[in-house]
Amino acid sequence: xxxxxxxxxxxxxxxxxxxxxxxxxxxxxxxxxxxxxxxxxxxxxxxxxxxxxxxxxxxxxxxxxxxxxxxxxxxxxxxxxxxxxxxxxxxxxxxxxxxxxxxxxxxxxxxxxxxxxxxxxxxxxxxxxxxxxxxxxxxxxxxxxxxxxxxxxxxxxxxxxxxxxxxxxxxxxxxxxxxxxxxxxxxxxxxxxxxxxxxxxxxxxxxxxxxxxxxxxxxxxxxxxxxxxxxxxxxxxxxxxxxxxxxxxxxxxxxxxxxxxxxxxxxxxxxxxxxxxxxxxxxxxxxxxxxxxxxxxxxxxxxxxxxxxxxxxxxxxxxxxxxxxxxxxxxxxxxxxxxxxxxxxxxxxxxxxxxxxxxxxxxxxxxxxxxxxxxxxxxxxxxxxxxxxxxxxxxxxxxxxxxxxxxxxxxxxxxxxxxxxxxxxxxxxxxxxxxxxxxxxxxxxxxxxxxxxxxxxxxxxxxxxxxxxxxxxxxxxxxxxxxxxxxxxxxxxxx
Numbered sequence: 001x002x003x004x005x006x007x008x009x010x011x012x013x014x015x016x017x018x019x020x021x022x023x024x025x026x027x028x029x030x031x032x033x034x035x036x037x038x039x040x041x042x043x044x045x046x047x048x049x050x051x052x053x054x055x056x057x058x059x060x061x062x063x064x065x066x067x068x069x070x071x072x073x074x075x076x077x078x079x080x081x082x083x084x085x086x087x088x089x090x091x092x093x094x095x096x097x098x099x100x101x102x103x104x105x106x107x108x109x110x111x112x113x114x115x116x117x118x119x120x121x122x123x124x125x126x127x128x129x130x131x132x133x134x135x136x137x138x139x140x141x142x143x144x145x146x147x148x149x150x151x152x153x154x155x156x157x158x159x160x161x162x163x164x165x166x167x168x169x170x171x172x173x174x175x176x177x178x179x180x181x182x183x184x185x186x187x188x189x190x191x192x193x194x195x196x197x198x199x200x201x202x203x204x205x206x207x208x209x210x211x212x213x214x215x216x217x218x219x220x221x222x223x224x225x226x227x228x229x230x231x232x233x234x235x236x237x238x239x240x241x242x243x244x245x246x247x248x249x250x251x252x253x254x255x256x257x258x259x260x261x262x263x264x265x266x267x268x269x270x271x272x273x274x275x276x277x278x279x280x281x282x283x284x285x286x287x288x289x290x291x292x293x294x295x296x297x298x299x300x301x302x303x304x305x306x307x308x309x310x311x312x313x314x315x316x317x318x319x320x321x322x323x324x325x326x327x328x329x330x331x332x333x334x335x336x337x338x339x340x341x342x343x344x345x346x347x348x349x350x351x352x353x354x355x356x357x358x359x360x361x362x363x364x365x366x367x368x369x370x371x372x373x374x375x376x377x378x379x380x381x382x383x384x385x386x387x388x389x390x391x392x393x394x395x396x397x398x399x400x401x402x403x404x405x406x407x408x409x410x411x412x413x414x415x416x417x418x419x420x421x422x423x424x425x426x427x428x429x430x431x432x433x434x435x436x437x438x439x440x441x442x443x444x445x446x447x448x449x450x451x452x453x454x455x456x457x458x459x460x461x462x463x464x465x466x467x468x469x470x471x472x473x474x475x476x477x478x479x480x481x482x483x484x485x486x487x488x489x490x491x492x493x494x495x
Contacts, residue, residue, distance in 0.1 A: 019070070019077050025084060025192045026067035034189060035060035035087050035178060038079035042191065045183055053133065054170060055150035055162070057179040058186065060087065065176050073174075077194060084190040087180060089161035093154065095125035095169045103128040106157060110135045126169045155181055223277060224248040224260055226310040230318035231325070233258065256330035258283035265301070276301045279317040283325075284357045287335045287389065288379040290328045292321055335377040336360035339391070342426045343373065347433075347469050367461035370398040373409070373429065378419060389422040393429060397437065399458045407445070407455050409436050434466045 026036070037044060037060050044058055063084065066073055076082075103124040110132060122130075136150035154162065160182040168175035180186060221238055228235045228250040236249040236257070247261045263278045278301040280293040294301060294317040304313045334357045343362055344350035350364035350371075358377040363370060376392040378385060394417065395409030409417075417436065420428045441459060445452035 019194075021192060022077055022082055022194060023067075023070060025082065025190060026063060026070065029063055029084050029189070030067055031064065033086075034063040035085045036063050036066050037061075037083040037085060038076040038081070039083065040080045042081055042193075044083055044085070044186055044188060053137075053146050053150075055136075055154055055179060055181070056145075056147040057151060057162075057181045058183060060085065060178040060180065061174070062176055062178070080194060082192040082194060083188055084192070086187040086189055087161070087178065087185055088187070089178075089180060089182065089185045091159050092161045092163050092178075093157070093159045094163045094165065095129060096123075096163075096165050096167055098123075098125035098128055100124050103131075107131050109157075110153060123167065123169075125167065129169050151181060160185060220246050220262070220264060223262055223310055223314065227260055227262075227279060227314040227318060230311065230314050231321050233260075252330050254330075256283070256332045258330055263301075276303050277313065278302075279314070281321055281324075283328075283330045284332045285328045286331045286333065286379075287358055287377050288328065288382045289358065290324065292324045294320070332357045334360070335389075336375045336391075339425045339429075340373075340375055343429050346426075346430045347371075347466065366465045367458075368400045369458045369462055371462055372396050372398060373433070375425070375429075377422075386419055390419040391422065391425045392419055393417045393425075393432075395433075395436070397459050397462055399455065407437075407440065407459055409433070409440060434463055437463055437466075 037058060046056060046058065061073070106128060132153055133150060136146050136153055160180070162170070162179040162181075164170045164175070164177050164179075166176045170177060170179065220240070224238060224246060225235050225248075228248060231250075233250040233252055236251055238246060238248045240246050245261070245263050247259055250258050250260055252258070259282050261280045261282075263280075265276045265278075278294050280291070282289060282291045284290070302313050302316060304310075334354060336357070336359060337352065337354055340352045340360050340362050344352055344364075347364055350362045352360060352362055354360040358379070359374065361372055361374045363372050365371075373393065373395040376394075378390045378392060380386050380388055380390075397407045397409065399407065417432075437459065441456065445455050447456065
């Protein structure tokens with residue numbers, strides 16, 4: 001039985017799976033003492049009109065720090081450019097090595113009186129930074145722009161850069177950074193143009209370079225691979241058909257096929273590092289199509305991010321699917337191939353194509369026209385229209401190219417022919433084809449109407465061919481194949 005549980009592979013998403021162009025640049029420059037700067041313009045420089053409260057300057061992160069934990073800085077990935085730089089600043093204020101005496105001397109020089117709240121608590125470097133920020137905010141001789149005033153204050157002390165090596169003094173969410181006040185101290189080693197964009201749900205679906213959309217999107221593929229493994233199935237061909245939709249044709253040990261599908265969404269409001277997935281599966285079991293869809297947590301699918309173990313993400317749905325497969329085991333034996341091939345034999349050979357275990361089409365070229373007959377198997381437990389295994393038959397005579405449409409074979413002209421019980425299908429189709437075509441011609445394309453000359457002219461050879469191949473005595477013989485064709489339906493035989 002194919003349900004033996006395979007050992008689950010541990011599959012982790014990595015930042016490189018989501019932001020390959022940025023992570024690859026970080027990796028090839030590790031260990032060289034470089035710095036990283038993100039920008040929306042393709043150059044590095046001072047922005048005097050900056051609106052943030054920190055001193056106006058050029059902000060960098062240590063490359064090795066970013067490379068080691070890029071997922072914490074994912075919001076910077078949505079800048080248009082990442083610069084890898086060498087920085088050669090000579091007079092750097094290191095906030096982690098500021099002493100009480102250094103802070104007191106500088107604050108006295110800046111005119112910040114003792115007793116100000118900036119002196120109240122924290123490290124000497126932290127108290128110094130808050131006090132300088134307070135002095136910049138108050139304006140005075142340093143002007144009205146807070147950021148520019150802060151910058152002038154630092155430059156007045158003779159500094160060309162400020163280093164915050166992990167204290168979070170400049171910004172709590174970016175604890176390790178460098179502010180360069182003099183652009184001449186910077187040498188650009190590499191500029192990387194990113195492919196990510198600010199949050200835009202429609203753009204996410206339109207842009208093939210976004211995570212999970214392109215055919216080479218590793219996390220999307222590995223999720224389905226992990227799901228197949230968790231259910232004890234062999235991974236198969238995968239394809240993407242837009243808007244985060246992926247499908248895999250997996251198989252069990254007997255070669256029966258099941259389609260595993262996933263729909264991926266971003267679950268973050270402004271980033272593409274956290275995601276939500278909805279799984280579904282469909283398969284056939286002796287002519288019945290089964291379907292299982294994930295509701296996930298609270299009906300919203302399963303959430304995961306770049307740190308998630310894929311095995312844990314797929315586990316809830318995998319458990320549902322294993323239970324369902326135990327009730328309705330996979331069996332994709334075709335219920336249309338045998339009858340279609342018998343009908344094809346009766347008309348001297350025809351091409352048979354199978355769309356699924358329960359639907360297939362016979363195609364026969366006749367004097368420039370093409371006869372197509374399609375069978376759809378109706379399982380009594382999956383169809384409300386039948387109480388026994390039956391078939392829907394539809395067909396068309398494809399006419400040579402013209403402005404006139406093709407001719408449907410159905411007497412009701414546009415709807416399936418009345419269902420035929422499974423044991424009678426071959427004989428009834430073989431006998432019925434000429435009759436059905438004539439009924440359509442008489443009802444919808446009368447000889448007195450010249451508008452339908454084209455249809456009658458190209459349908460006549462098809463009727464002549466069928467009449468010659470299917471003499472009454474010959475056609476009657478095909479009722480005897482019912483015993484062969486009905487074997488797959490023994491499970492439903494109530495006679």
